[in-house]
Amino acid sequence: MDAIDLSLVELLRGNARLSYAELARQVGLSAPAVHERVGKLESSGVIRAYRAEVEPESVGLAVTALIGIVEDSTADTDDVLEAFRRMPEIESCYFMAGVESFLLKARVGTIAELEQLIVRLNRTPGVASTRTGIALSTKWENRPQPIESSAS
């Protein structure tokens, strides 16, 4: 991870569909050199995936909710996680410090579907309680932040 790798990561965070030739121009190397560097960034796990960012409403996901989860005393955290993993509505899952062990971000089409999701969450073994907040609007999400030069 030198300065050029950081530039490549930053460029691809801004636009994942840039061609290798274009990346090469931006960082001042040849296209094959860039190709190899990006390949290494991918296989070393620095770059995890390339994703199109989609307006959720236009694919029928109008409701966004953030849900805190309190585990009960019998909970096996791995089992709880596995149960969450099987619920496709849960887009993100953070393991938190504090009373609420997890914070989930879920997207569903309707409030009725959200209700069903919450019921399922509360029925999940190991879950003591849930606390749901509804997002009225998403001002922005996953905004890439400029990278400073300090990494492994």
Added chain:
Amino acid sequence: MDAIDLSLVELLRGNARLSYAELARQVGLSAPAVHERVGKLESSGVIRAYRAEVEPESVGLAVTALIGIVEDSTADTDDVLEAFRRMPEIESCYFMAGVESFLLKARVGTIAELEQLIVRLNRTPGVASTRTGIALSTKWENRPQPIESSAS
């Protein structure tokens, strides 16, 4: 937005670097047809961006926090938003129902930087109080969910 558009969106959510030729093979159209459809999806705002998803630690962002914001009675929500927008650490910003008007997801390098961010947030005009939860680990994030056939 017909079924083919939905397939294209889903394919690109899974891998934003697929070539038009490959997309064309997957959906059973010619490459120019796919090119035109994707272009329309982009300009109509369904596809907002293409982003590389990066392991945060490897770009020096080891600390993730979720911060609830309570506005005070004098707050102008637009001004508060604008102030948040100028803080690059804030990756996502949701406007919420409930006592806490906003929920922010922030990423910083160190706990000390998080402390500074929280101080800045509390000093922001219109902000009455903040409540911060620290993510010990991110189990997953922005997982694309399979699309059902029902959209505009």
Added chain:
DNA sequence: CACTCTCCGTGGATGCGATCGACCTGAGCC
């Protein structure tokens, strides 16, 4: 110092993909 090994690059060649323009076809409408 000179040798060598390795890493990381460059340049050239080649086949595939992006992209443009010409043309085709079916639906809706007068």
Added chain:
DNA sequence: GGCTCAGGTCGATCGCATCCACGGAGAGTG
């Protein structure tokens, strides 16, 4: 029927991705 338009296909051209052979800088070693 005949027009028009949206949305395809096909073919051609050019740029890009990708493979390969080669070269130079720096570290370790006699």
